[in-house]
Amino acid sequence: MSVTYRAAGLDDAALASDLMTAAYPTMVHDPVILRYRWEHTRKGYDGGRFIAEREQRPIAFLAWFHGPWEQLPDRHCEVELWLDRAHLDAGLLEEMWTWIGDAGVAQGAGLLLAFCAEDEPEMLEALAALGYRRERAERVWELDLVEHGARLLNEAADARRRMEGDGVHLITVADWDDPSKYRKLYELNERTIQDVPHSVPIVTEAFEDFKNRTRAPDRRDDRWWIGVKGDEVIAMSYLKFPPVRGTVWTGFTCAAREHRGRGIARATKLQSLAQAVDLGIPSVRTDNDSENAPMLHINEALGYVRRPGWVEHHKRVSKTGA
Ligand SMILES: CC(C)(COP(=O)(O)OP(=O)(O)OC[C@H]1O[C@@H](n2cnc3c(N)ncnc32)[C@H](O)[C@@H]1OP(=O)(O)O)[C@@H](O)C(=O)NCCC(=O)NCCS
Known part of the structure; x- marks a missing residue:
């Protein structure tokens, strides 16, 4: 047949x-x-x-x-x-x-x-x-919000207080009153995405394409968490909520280079998880490159459990690529 x-x-x-x-x-x-x-x-x-x-x-x-x-x-x-x-x-x-x-x-x-x-x-x-040969591995993780909900709510509240003490406000994009906020978010996204471990170039995204992604039916500004210091956005983390079916996944978590290593990414991701707990979401997933040490550490510490991940395969089909 x-x-x-x-x-x-x-x-x-x-x-x-x-x-x-x-x-x-x-x-x-x-x-x-x-x-x-x-x-x-x-x-x-x-x-x-x-x-x-x-x-x-x-x-x-x-x-x-x-x-x-x-x-x-x-x-x-x-x-x-x-x-x-x-x-x-x-x-x-x-x-x-x-x-x-x-x-x-x-x-x-x-x-x-x-x-x-x-x-x-x-x-x-x-x-x-x-x-085809194996080139990279992407880890996939799941977090049980029924089991860990109460702890995550506490950790999110603690992290929020700690960040406030450092002058970092954890809010949603919907609550950020800044006329250039999408441009600033775009720039943070563009800068940090290049730090995700990768084998092939990460192409610059047009601002219009970034805006289209933010308007997708699984995204909402009041569920897009950011860390704001002064008039700068220094971190973001958001979950995507599929409108018809499927699991809720983290879309992207990042922190500006000059602010890393101070718990800002974890604190921001915690706000999105606490919101998912409040919304009654039973579990969430996330994925990250197997060489992304800080992100692996954050996910483990948050209580995520590993699931089978993804294998990126490469096959060269021309010597010059031209
Ligand atoms: C990954 C990223 C978000 C981390 O941001 P951050 O604000 O520095 O993260 P935090 O400070 O909240 O937490 C980092 C944790 O990793 C730990 N860490 C850092 N480097 C590490 C390493 N090489 N090995 C193990 N742990 C490490 C830190 O000690 C910290 O843990 P602790 O709070 O228990 O001490 C940031 O590096 C980034 O934006 N990278 C580029 C974008 C990216 O890769 N996003 C994830 C895509 S899936």
Whole structure:
């Protein structure tokens, strides 16, 4: 039974989110958020999305996307495969990874990037068989807010008092009365994102794309926590609340370089966790690079427990990348 591929349009976002969820059921994807992402492709980025079908029935979602080639010396292109587990088969995985990898190469990619979870042995084997090698590991963590709620509320209140003593106000973006607040948040984001351990370049984000992310249906200014000192924002941490289904995740936590090592990131993240406890959220997840020592330390100290993480694979497909 051969597989056929068709391009996916915006109206396929719900189907794609179902297929992604069926491919890795412990990470549920939200249809509204997926569609929003598809509708707001970053400036200079290009992508292709496909539904794989067998006997006219959808069995997988595949995609490639990459940033502006002129800013990417290795011309890296991310490829994705989400095969409904009901159809899991080693030969089919290799066939599909090959198909989407070829699609990336046809775009001019020099390096293919592929992710899968640590607890997906079939995926790991298929990628290894096709010449992808492990490059980095992303840790995934979960925090039980039912078990740890009372402690987190206390720690958040303590941290808030301690920060006030240092002249740092922990508030939400909604409560920050500053006419240039989004520009300042954008600049903090841009500066700190480069300090996340990474192997391929992190492309500068256009301000408009940053604004689009902040307006996503899983974000709210009154749930976006920041540390403000004087008229500067020096830290942020926020959770994303999927509108239809899925787990609440931390989007990004950061502290300005000159203020690190004083507990500001942990204090800010604690405010977002305390708010989630108050909202009755049972558990939250977060992820971070396995070499991000301070963030690993913060998550461990907050009581997060490790779950299977993600493996970033690389495959060089041209010597020069050109
Ligand atoms: C990660 C980051 C947010 C930490 O900010 P911060 O304000 O310095 O963090 P805190 O002071 O609240 O806590 C850092 C903790 O890590 C510890 N730490 C720092 N470096 C460490 C290391 N190399 N190994 C182990 N622990 C370390 C600190 O001692 C502190 O723990 P303690 O309070 O128990 O002493 C900041 O470095 C940053 O913005 N990095 C870039 C963005 C980023 O990587 N964000 C996370 C993406 S998932």
